[in-house]
Amino acid sequence: MVKKINLDMSTVENREMRLGTIIGWDGKASQLIEESDYEGRSEKKQGHGCGGGKGGNCRLCELKSPLNQQTMCANAIVECQIGNTEDCILIQHAPIGCSADNPWFNLAFHNGLVRRKKKLQNLKIMSTNLSEKDMVFGASDKLKRTIREAKERYNPKAIFVSMACATAIIGEDIDSIAEEMEAEVGVPVVPLHCEGFRSKHWSTGFDISQHGVARQIVKRNPEKIQKDLINIVALWGTDYFTQLLAPLGLRVNYMIDCANYNEMHQASEAVATTTFCHTLGSYLATALEQHFGVPQIDAPQPYGLAGTDAWLRAIAKVVGKEKETEEYIESEHKRIAPKVAELREFYKGVKGFIMTGSAYAHGLLSVLRELGIEVQGSIVFHHDPVYDGAGKHQDSLKEFVDNYGDIEHYSVSKTQAYQLPQVFRRVKTDFVVIRHQGLAPEAAKMGIPALAMGDEHIPVGYEGIIRTGEMLKGILARKKFNQVLNRHVESPYSKWWKQQDDPFLLAKHPEILDTVIK
Amino acid sequence: MSDKINPQKLKLVKRPKNGSITNPYYGCTVGAAYSVLGIKGGVPIANCGPGCMYKQFFMQSFDNGFQGSYGAGGGNLPSANVQENDVVFGGLKTLDNLIKSSLAVIKGDLYVVLTGCSGELIGDDVPSVVKKYRDKGYPIVCADTGGFKGTNLTGHEIVVQSIIDQFVGDYDGEKTPGLVNLWFETPYYNQNWRGDYEEIVRILRGAGLKVNILFGPENEGVKAWKKIPKAQFNLIISSWVGLETVEKLKEKYNQPYLHIPVLPIGEEATTAFIRKVVEYAGIDKKKSEKFIKREAELYYYYIEHFAEFFSEYWFGLPSEFAVIANSDYAIAYTKFLADQIGLIPKKTIVTDNPPEKYRAALAEEYKHLSDGVAIEPDFVEDGYTVQQILEKEVTFGPGVPLIIGTTWEIDYARDHGALLLESSSPTTESLVVNKSYIGYKGALSFIEHIYSATVGGK
Numbered sequence: 007m008v009k010k011i012n013l014d015m016s017t018v019e020n021r022e023m024r025l026g027t028i029i030g031w032d033g034k035a036s037q038l039i040e041e042s043d044y045e046g047r048s049e050k051k052q053g054h055g056c057g058g059g060k061g062g063n064c065r066l067c068e069l070k071s072p073l074n075q076q077t078m079c080a081n082a083i084v085e086c087q088i089g090n091t092e093d094c095i096l097i098q099h100a101p102i103g104c105s106a107d108n109p110w111f112n113l114a115f116h117n118g119l120v121r122r123k124k125k126l127q128n129l130k131i132m133s134t135n136l137s138e139k140d141m142v143f144g145a146s147d148k149l150k151r152t153i154r155e156a157k158e159r160y161n162p163k164a165i166f167v168s169m170a171c172a173t174a175i176i177g178e179d180i181d182s183i184a185e186e187m188e189a190e191v192g193v194p195v196v197p198l199h200c201e202g203f204r205s206k207h208w209s210t211g212f213d214i215s216q217h218g219v220a221r222q223i224v225k226r227n228p229e230k231i232q233k234d235l236i237n238i239v240a241l242w243g244t245d246y247f248t249q250l251l252a253p254l255g256l257r258v259n260y261m262i263d264c265a266n267y268n269e270m271h272q273a274s275e276a277v278a279t280t281t282f283c284h285t286l287g288s289y290l291a292t293a294l295e296q297h298f299g300v301p302q303i304d305a306p307q308p309y310g311l312a313g314t315d316a317w318l319r320a321i322a323k324v325v326g327k328e329k330e331t332e333e334y335i336e337s338e339h340k341r342i343a344p345k346v347a348e349l350r351e352f353y354k355g356v357k358g359f360i361m362t363g364s365a366y367a368h369g370l371l372s373v374l375r376e377l378g379i380e381v382q383g384s385i386v387f388h389h390d391p392v393y394d395g396a397g398k399h400q401d402s403l404k405e406f407v408d409n410y411g412d413i414e415h416y417s418v419s420k421t422q423a424y425q426l427p428q429v430f431r432r433v434k435t436d437f438v439v440i441r442h443q444g445l446a447p448e449a450a451k452m453g454i455p456a457l458a459m460g461d462e463h464i465p466v467g468y469e470g471i472i473r474t475g476e477m478l479k480g481i482l483a484r485k486k487f488n489q490v491l492n493r494h495v496e497s498p499y500s501k502w503w504k505q506q507d508d509p510f511l512l513a514k515h516p517e518i519l520d521t522v523i524k
Numbered sequence: 525m526s527d528k529i530n531p532q533k534l535k536l537v538k539r540p541k542n543g544s545i546t547n548p549y550y551g552c553t554v555g556a557a558y559s560v561l562g563i564k565g566g567v568p569i570a571n572c573g574p575g576c577m578y579k580q581f582f583m584q585s586f587d588n589g590f591q592g593s594y595g596a597g598g599g600n601l602p603s604a605n606v607q608e609n610d611v612v613f614g615g616l617k618t619l620d621n622l623i624k625s626s627l628a629v630i631k632g633d634l635y636v637v638l639t640g641c642s643g644e645l646i647g648d649d650v651p652s653v654v655k656k657y658r659d660k661g662y663p664i665v666c667a668d669t670g671g672f673k674g675t676n677l678t679g680h681e682i683v684v685q686s687i688i689d690q691f692v693g694d695y696d697g698e699k700t701p702g703l704v705n706l707w708f709e710t711p712y713y714n715q716n717w718r719g720d721y722e723e724i725v726r727i728l729r730g731a732g733l734k735v736n737i738l739f740g741p742e743n744e745g746v747k748a749w750k751k752i753p754k755a756q757f758n759l760i761i762s763s764w765v766g767l768e769t770v771e772k773l774k775e776k777y778n779q780p781y782l783h784i785p786v787l788p789i790g791e792e793a794t795t796a797f798i799r800k801v802v803e804y805a806g807i808d809k810k811k812s813e814k815f816i817k818r819e820a821e822l823y824y825y826y827i828e829h830f831a832e833f834f835s836e837y838w839f840g841l842p843s844e845f846a847v848i849a850n851s852d853y854a855i856a857y858t859k860f861l862a863d864q865i866g867l868i869p870k871k872t873i874v875t876d877n878p879p880e881k882y883r884a885a886l887a888e889e890y891k892h893l894s895d896g897v898a899i900e901p902d903f904v905e906d907g908y909t910v911q912q913i914l915e916k917e918v919t920f921g922p923g924v925p926l927i928i929g930t931t932w933e934i935d936y937a938r939d940h941g942a943l944l945l946e947s948s949s950p951t952t953e954s955l956v957v958n959k960s961y962i963g964y965k966g967a968l969s970f971i972e973h974i975y976s977a978t979v980g981g982k
Binding site for chain 1: 542543544545546547548550551552553554555570572573574575576577578579580581582583584586587592595596597599600601602603604605606607608610611621622624625626627628629630631640641642645646657660662670671672673674675676907908931932934935938950952
């Protein structure tokens with residue numbers, strides 16, 4: 007039987023349980039593909055057989071380091087999605103520190119609104135601002151009061167309530183409060199169980215956000231289908247999808263960042279759902295397919311020629327525009343060929359390295375290899391051996407390796423900057439591409455400039471190859487600055503650590519620490 | 525007199541206490557990790573959830589003038605990243621492994637374990653683990669900084685006092701005459717702190733004092749902290765942060781303190797500040813007076829140039845202003861602009877939630893901004909309420925209003941055509957590298973930034 011996403015529950019099963027997600031691994035990309043056994047897991051998820059291949063039931067081996075550096079958490083991810091809508095309010099039921107990154111997501115929100123040509127506004131996330139007393143006596147009344155205030159201050163279309171470590175430990179019952187208050191304030195009140203300690207990887211926060219939206223915002227039993235509307239699960243990226251999908255006669259409905267209530271509400275009326283990144287989008291796409299009959303596009307991600315071709319063809323099939331799409335693909339290939347050839351000439355002998363989330367890295371890697379950039383290694387912050395949709399054509403790492411070849415040093419590691427001295431000794435690179443904080447400044451001190459891919463849609467589609475290629479020129483030039491830095495600024499890591507060769511030494515041999523720290 | 529200049533308006537907006545917060549102006553207690561980073565060789569070890577340090581990073585550093593960080597780094601601090609297992613079964617083993625590996629991998633002269641909400645709520649005996657390493661000779665201390673205890677400023681005091689108790693230790697030896705401990709702006713949180721430390725240290729040295737610098741660009745690392753008990757006195761230049769610490773030092777090391785509640789900006793205030801400190805320290809005035817003379821000459825050399833623009837610019841300059849900032853910057857900026865430039869203060873809102881016991885004294889300072897100029901400050905930590913106060917209680921006259929504020933006032937500034945200079949946390953439309961608005965030199969930069977923005981530059 008297919009294991010369906012259960013929208014009756016307010017909680018989401020963690021990624022590590024649902025998908026077998028890991029956050030520590032080191033080896034060849036091809037080896038990780040083999041160990042992941044996507045096919046076996048996919049069959050199991052689809053309800054065929056029980057485990058299929060050898061890996062279907064097996065947990066991936068995982069490296070666990072005694073040393074960890076700061077990362078994101080699911081609670082922060084919920085801020086970045088639910089806290090960035092136009093007319094819904096997120097309440098963080100937490101002490102004030104959980105909101106200390108509000109200004110960061112405000113900056114992202116501003117940029118997203120400008121890119122999507124929407125009205126500028128500050129985000130309006132609220133915090134219940136809990137104190138020590140609340141930890142002792144409970145904070146339910148504060149939450150109720152804040153829900154009323156949210157309604158009174160902003161008259162939102164929906165109110166979301168997020169759980170934090172502190173409120174989870176003291177056992178706040180946000181489900182009952184949400185139910186009670188929904189009747190009072192007259193708009194959906196959506197509980198989100200995203201306390202930071204819940205999952206070992208922050209991306210569970212995407213699933214939790216999307217679960218809440220699918221469960222309480224998306225229109226049940228839509229009476230019509232908007233045949234020209236396609237859901238794109240996204241973050242704040244520039245609207246390149248409209249241009250890319252125009253020949254197929256499609257309008258884009260971006261979910262969740264920068265969207266408003268009506269846009270999220272109508273997701274069940276769309277003709278299909280797809281995304282720029284399976285890590286981000288597969289949960290919502292699967293929920294919409296399983297519960298609202300909106301098909302999820304079973305295709306590789308839209309990066310590089312092969313990926314974009316296949317992605318467009320899969321969408322064309324759903325909307326019945328195969329002929330137009332073939333013409334479009336052909337003309338696009340022709341159009342970009344001279345420019346791509348020019349860029350490939352420019353990037354001869356240049357080496358690159360990716361440090362981002364998992365599925366997005368697979369897309370970026372495709373684009374680098376399209377540009378003729380050599381990639382000897384990369385770091386992804388987690389690895390999902392399968393996605394929720396488990397579609398035959400969604401095995402993004404395999405798609406990449408099949409099309410563009412293997413990666414010798416493919417590491418799974420969650421923003422652990424201390425590994426970089428070893429990583430950049432075994433692998434040479436002229437630049438890194440990053441998302442998420444902490445790694446780029448460390449690479450910078452080693453003389454390596456970073457492309458902070460803040461507008462995540464830049465590498466998407468045919469034009470994305472060119473956009474990325476052009477943008478990287480400016481980044482390579484910055485190496486001058488990084489060399490200055492390298493000449494004059496010290497690394498924060500100890501002499502002993504810098505002498506080691508294996509970035510995963512501490513995970514493999516934690517006992518070595520006892521010879522250093524006596 | 526003051527009532528005529530600034531009539532008491534009816535308070536139209538409710539000012540809830542300890543209520544909900546939209547658009548916060550500070551982080552939580554565990555954000556004091558950044559106070560540790562303010563010490564050279566200081567390494568915070570975060571014993572908290574996976575997202576805690578990420579969140580604090582933005583309020584303190586990245587979204588506070590994109591300050592960046594030094595040494596152990598801001599975006600990648602060692603962290604326990606507490607998981608469900610740790611919550612259920614206790615997190616001491618995870619913490620032990622984290623401490624051991626941090627000591628091995630990250631260079632440092634002082635490691636400070638900061639325990640956040642999770643660790644405190646599950647009641648782990650953190651001191652026992654930390655003591656194990658301290659007994660082996662490692663420079664390591666711990667601080668109870670559960671996020672629910674308060675702001676990053678609450679945390680700053682807790683961390684500073686933990687270092688004093690567990691690292692500096694007892695002392696009953698001689699004092700060094702003329703040596704003064706400098707308790708000044710909170711690292712990172714006060715976004716100009718680096719530039720301000722440089723300027724204040726330059727001034728104090730110029731005046732003939734030996735300054736023990738505990739944070740910032742000229743801090744000599746933990747060596748300075750070990751010297752704390754030897755100082756003749758503590759100089760605290762701060763609205764309220766640090767007062768608990770100097771009280772403690774009075775007890776612990778029998779050290780008196782001099783409290784300067786307003787950061788000095790401009791020649792007149794800075795000169796008065798120097799004379800006060802020199803008088804208190806009882807050192808020779810010849811050196812300080814010579815320094816003052818030279819600084820004043822330079823200052824007015826520049827001010828005379830500026831006066832030409834200020835008197836003759838045809839196309840309009842702001843004459844009214846509001847300040848939304850932490851306690852230190854709020855009074856200092858309001859006072860300088862009202863007293864030395866002659867701008868009209870319409871509203872000052874203090875955003876860092878100072879403890880009740882200090883508020884009357886803080887408000888008192890606003891009664892003497894300048895001859896005939898007084899206002900009543902507001903203490904509000906909720907961005908929504910701040911915006912409501914600006915909307916409903918403040919009326920600016922014709923001309924462009926000047927807002928010295930934070931990133932949260934962007935909506936207001938846009939809607940009202942105000943000129944917003946982001947100068948307090950959080951700030952995402954201004955980059956701080958080496959900036960100071962205090963003392964002699966900082967005052968000139970402050971003028972430069974305000975009027976450069978006024979004439980169209982950003």
